[in-house]
Amino acid sequence: MSDYVPHLKLTHEGALKMLRAGVAKALEMKQPQCITITDEGGHLLAFVRMDGAKVLSIDSSHKKAMTAASARAPSGQANVANEVKLAFATGGKLTNLLGGLPIVVEGHVIGAIGVGSGTGEQDLEVAKAAIAALPGARQF
Numbered sequence: 001m002s003d004y005v006p007h008l009k010l011t012h013e014g015a016l017k018m019l020r021a022g023v024a025k026a027l028e029m030k031q032p033q034c035i036t037i038t039d040e041g042g043h044l045l046a047f048v049r050m051d052g053a054k055v056l057s058i059d060s061s062h063k064k065a066m067t068a069a070s071a072r073a074p075s076g077q078a079n080v081a082n083e084v085k086l087a088f089a090t091g092g093k094l095t096n097l098l099g100g101l102p103i104v105v106e107g108h109v110i111g112a113i114g115v116g117s118g119t120g121e122q123d124l125e126v127a128k129a130a131i132a133a134l135p136g137a138r139q140f
Helices: 010-029 057-071 080-089 120-132
Strands: 032-038 044-049 100-105 109-116
Touching: 010 032, 010 044, 010 109, 010 120, 032 057, 032 120, 044 057, 057 100, 057 109, 100 120, 109 120
Parallel strands: none
Antiparallel strands: 032 044, 032 109, 100 109
16 A cells, blocks of 8 residues: 555646637537536636626536536436535535536546536537547546
8 A cells, every 4th residue: 555646637738628629519509608627626727608608607617517526427416305415515516417527537537527508418518528628538
């Protein structure tokens, strides 16, 4: 057993590459989005609110990313009966809305993305396109 483990880190260049790919997909879909990219701890690395995206989606996109980073799994997968408990227990920081995905490279969660302003399915489509732009990242 070791006292430390090697650690992969999402750089700002990687986050911006993903952001550009997400914006391109949202433009193709004609669905303006808020796109948040965080590190593995849910801390903001990159963000854009596209022209026409909903103002409240600024917060929900970040919460989706924080949820995916924390759970190491896509947001929107918690038992519906636990939604209120999840939000209450975390001071509203986590959500059960679709649109958050962890960014996984070589089996390590290096960050997360949260997308909001469309339907949950549209948000996921943009998130997946953004992750696809990062070489070696696993798709959900």
